[in-house]
Structure formats: structure tokens, C-alpha cells
Amino acid sequence: MTNTHSTSPLDGYDMARTLLADFPEHTPRSPGAASALQGIRVVDFTHYIAGPFATCIMGDMGADVVKIEFPGKGDDFRQYPPVNAETGGGAPFLWCNRNKRSIAIDLKSPQGKAMTLDLIAKADVVVENFSTGVMEKLGLDYETCRKLNPEVIFCSVSAYGREGAYKDRLGFDPVAQAESGFVSMNGYPDRDGVRALSPVMDISTAMMACNAILGALVYKGRTGxxxxxEVPLFHNAVLMTGYAPLQHLFTGREPRRPGNTSPDTCPSGVFHASDRPFFINCGSTAIFQxxxxQVLDLPEMAADPAYATNKDRLEKRDEIFASLQAQFSKQPWNHWKERMREIGVPNGEIRSVGEAIRSPEARECDIVTRIPHPGTGWIPNVALPIKYRDTPLVDPVAAPRIGQDTAAVLTDWLGYDGPAIERSRREGAFGPG
Structure with a gap:
């Protein structure tokens, strides 16, 4: 497919040409292969990341995900840059809304609400991440949906929980990173803690929500x-601090920001070859030896009882790092990389995002491919790390424009014909105009 409508957020940058040069076309799944969530219908009221990425995972697994959007406006995440007018949304939106169908309904109109309830009556799963109370105001809360469809699984991705003293608080990823203690753990000890640029709390909350829904589907399969x-963002963010809370409770001490070193094992951190930085992690004494x-030719240091245990090495981190760095600086990265791989020392070069997605490891797994798009010719796709042998993930379909599938969904799910859809339009179900 050639790109006849090339546009770019950066002058001189041709996305389609870059994709053709650097990334393969997506390889279709085997014809006729089943999918894990084939036949599961999802009504998706989500926006931004934590909700949409959860339903994106379900869509990749084969569920029919119908994204309900407000006419004209749609998900606010569509406006996150870089925005390409021909794709109907920015790159971040495309990333977490593939394999969905968009239907534009005015939820505040009687006709739109009735139509939405009809869709919910046909659904297996409803997912929402509005502020607390919004679904109730719309008349689409769980109790209403349950009366209409007793078998429905209703997943609410909240900020601080749907009940209690903090149910009214808004939740965004960087705030959750800050309040959970996550920021306090990251960075260097001589300055403020640092947030992760990646929306790690939103992404992990999405994964947890998807897990929760899959568990509920298994239960429904057994019992009907x-x-x-419910999956609260803040609760998940605390989980993402790992075992630090238990370490604190056992010792009474707060974690100290270790920079790129580890507070639990040594040596673990960044070193510099003669040409570039890299990371090693000696998670055991055997690896250190x-x-x-076998890599650095330091037998005297290996035999020194002062470095015999991990506890000893943590106490002498600075001198160990200095000795290792003196050796590593003598040769380029490729020299050390091959030796450490052969001997079994966990290591990796420090890469940029662009280097990572073009790396041999990424190419081996087809992590990034290009998929067709009617507006731009091609767009990139970052695949999930799930490899089903018998029920492969469905082929990625680009995120939809606002309401592009309204007629198709109403026909497929509710049996509407052309006149019925037109009548609904006149009655205001799809907004004014």
C-alpha cells in the first residue's frame, strides 16, 4: 500500500516512509483460527488510558469492543500529540484503541440513552472510568444495568474507589505515582524523587482491570x-511500589532513592564501555563470580572474602563499581556484550526508545509492525506481549474515528435497518445535526 496522504507533526519527517524502511507489515494470523474472547461483547465507556487500554487488550483477544463516544467530541485522549487529522486522533489514542468499533451516541438524550441500554442488554461486559457519580447521573450505573442484564460484568476503573471519603477525587497517572510512594523511590538521593514518563500506573491498572474481567468471565462461565x-488507580499504584511496603513494615525504614543502582543487590547498575553505557545486574554471588x-579477569577480587556475600558487596558498592568501571572502560560495548552473554551475566545496553523498537530483539518478536490505514496508508502498531498458540491475538485494526461504526454496530447488535437508524438520527440519538 502506498501513502498518498502523507502528513506529519514534524517538518521533514515522513512517517510512512520510515515505517516502510524500518518495520515489517503485520503478518496475518492463520485463517479460521479461533480467538480467546470470540463472541464476547463489550460496551466501552472509557477514556484516556487506564480504561481504554484494558478494553484494547480484550479487543486484541477477539472481543467485539464497542466504544461509546460523545458525538463530535469523543474521547479527550484523541487530542494528545502528535495529532494527525487523517487518523482521527493522536498517536497516543491510536496506541490504546485498536480493535474497537466507535459509536457516537448522545447519552443525555432519551433516544440515545434508550439505545445505549439496548446495547448493554446484549453485552457480556461493561467498562467505565468516569468520575464517581457520572454513570448514576446518566442512568447507566451497575444497578440499572444489572436489572436489565443480570449476567453482565460491570467493571469500574476508579481513582480512589467508588465508595468512601475519597470517592470524589480525580485520578491521573502522575498524581497516583506521587501519592503511592512510587515517586519517592525513584531518582537520586540528593534531589526530589522522579516520576516515570511512561504512564506506568495507567498501564498496570488497565492490565489489572483486564485480569479482573477475565476472572469474572470464568466465574460467569461456571455459574451464569x-x-x-472495581479496580482503583491508587490501590494499583501502591501495588506498583512492589515489595517496598513490606520492607518498610519489617524494618521501619523508608526506601532511599538509589539512582541506577539497586538497594538489594550489588553490583547492579550502569557502567560505561569505551563507546556507550550499559546495565548489568548480578543478582547472585555466582553471577558476580x-x-x-570469566569476563573481567579479576580473580584476586573474586577470591577476596570482603566481597563474599551480597551484604558485603552492598556495604562496599562504591569501591566495587570503581574497580569494575576501570575494566569496562578499556573495551567497546560489543566486546563486553558477547563475553557476558556467553558466560551468563545479565546485561543490556542503554537504548533510546527509537533504538529499542528497532533492536534485533524487537524485530525477532515483531513487536512493532505497520498496519494499513485508509487515511495515511500505514500506521505503526505496538503488539501485546501475549503469544497464544491455539487462539492467536486477532489482526490489529487501526483505532476508529468518532462514530465511524455507528450504523454497523446498531445493525449487528440490535438489528436496526436503514430507516430505523435514520429515525434514531432524527430523534437526536446521535447528537444535534
Whole structure:
């Protein structure tokens, strides 16, 4: 497919040409292969990241995900840059809304609300991440949906929980990083903690929400019963601090920001070859011994009882790092990379995002491919890391424009014909105009 409508957020940058040069076309799945969530219908009221990425995962698994959007406006995340007018949204929106169909309905109109309830009556799953109380004001809350469809699974992705003293608080990823303690753990000890640029709390909340929904679907398969499921962003953010809370409770001490080193194992951190930086992680004494004796040729250091245990090495981190760095600086990265791989020392070069997605490891797994798009010719796609042998993920379809599938969904799910759709339009179900 050639790109006849090339546009770019950066002068001189041709996305389609870059994709053709650097990334393969997506390889279609085997014809006729089943999908894990084939036949599952999802009504998706989500926006931004935590909700949409959860339903994107379900769409990749084969569910029919119908994204309900307000006419004309749609998901606010469509406006996150870089925005390409021909794709109907920015790159961040495309990233977490593939394999969905968009239907534009005015939820505040009687006709739009009735139509939405008809869709919910046909659904297996409803997912929403509005502020607390919005679904109730729209008349689309769980109790209403349950009466209409007792078997429905209703997943609510909240900020601080749908009940309690903080149910009214808004939740965004960087705030969750700050309040969970996550920011306090990252960075260097001589300055403020640092947030992760990647929306790690939104992404992990999405994964947790999808897991919760899949568990509820298994239960429904056994019992025929639906249920309410909730995943709060803040609760998940605390989980993302890992085992630090238990370490604190066992010792009474707060984690100290270690920069690129590890507070738990040594040596673990960044070193510099003669040409570029890289990371190693000696998670055991055996790995440390292999590094010294078979990679760096430091047998005297390996035999020194002062470095015999991980506890000893943590106490002498600075001198260990200095000795190792003196050796590493003598040769280029490729020299050390091959030796460490052969000997079994975990390591990796420090890459930019662009380097990572073009790396041999990424190409081996087809992590990034190009998929067709009617407006731009091609767009990039970053695949999920799930490899089903018998039910492969469905082929990626680019995120939809606002309401582009309204007629198709109403026909497929509700049996509407052309006159019925036109009548609904006149009655204001799809907004003014």
C-alpha cells in the first residue's frame, strides 16, 4: 500500500516512509483460527488510558469492543500529540484503541440513552472510568444495568474507589505515582524523587482491570452470574511500589532513592564501555563470580572474602563499581556484550526508545509492525506481549474515528435497518445535526 496522504507533526519527517524502511507489515494470523474472547461483547465507556487500554487488550483477544463516544467530541485522549487529522486522533489514542468499533451516541438524550441500554442488554461486559457519580447521573450505573442484564460484568476503573471519603477525587497517572510512594523511590538521593514518563500506573491498572474481567468471565462461565468489578488507580499504584511496603513494615525504614543502582543487590547498575553505557545486574554471588573471573579477569577480587556475600558487596558498592568501571572502560560495548552473554551475566545496553523498537530483539518478536490505514496508508502498531498458540491475538485494526461504526454496530447488535437508524438520527440519538 502506498501513502498518498502523507502528513506529519514534524517538518521533514515522513512517517510512512520510515515505517516502510524500518518495520515489517503485520503478518496475518492463520485463517479460521479461533480467538480467546470470540463472541464476547463489550460496551466501552472509557477514556484516556487506564480504561481504554484494558478494553484494547480484550479487543486484541477477539472481543467485539464497542466504544461509546460523545458525538463530535469523543474521547479527550484523541487530542494528545502528535495529532494527525487523517487518523482521527493522536498517536497516543491510536496506541490504546485498536480493535474497537466507535459509536457516537448522545447519552443525555432519551433516544440515545434508550439505545445505549439496548446495547448493554446484549453485552457480556461493561467498562467505565468516569468520575464517581457520572454513570448514576446518566442512568447507566451497575444497578440499572444489572436489572436489565443480570449476567453482565460491570467493571469500574476508579481513582480512589467508588465508595468512601475519597470517592470524589480525580485520578491521573502522575498524581497516583506521587501519592503511592512510587515517586519517592525513584531518582537520586540528593534531589526530589522522579516520576516515570511512561504512564506506568495507567498501564498496570488497565492490565489489572483486564485480569479482573477475565476472572469474572470464568466465574460467569461456571455459574451464569455477572458481577460488579472495581479496580482503583491508587490501590494499583501502591501495588506498583512492589515489595517496598513490606520492607518498610519489617524494618521501619523508608526506601532511599538509589539512582541506577539497586538497594538489594550489588553490583547492579550502569557502567560505561569505551563507546556507550550499559546495565548489568548480578543478582547472585555466582553471577558476580562469573563476571570477575570469566569476563573481567579479576580473580584476586573474586577470591577476596570482603566481597563474599551480597551484604558485603552492598556495604562496599562504591569501591566495587570503581574497580569494575576501570575494566569496562578499556573495551567497546560489543566486546563486553558477547563475553557476558556467553558466560551468563545479565546485561543490556542503554537504548533510546527509537533504538529499542528497532533492536534485533524487537524485530525477532515483531513487536512493532505497520498496519494499513485508509487515511495515511500505514500506521505503526505496538503488539501485546501475549503469544497464544491455539487462539492467536486477532489482526490489529487501526483505532476508529468518532462514530465511524455507528450504523454497523446498531445493525449487528440490535438489528436496526436503514430507516430505523435514520429515525434514531432524527430523534437526536446521535447528537444535534
Amino acid at each position: 452470574k455477572g458481577q460488579f468489578v 562469573r563476571l570477575l573471573t
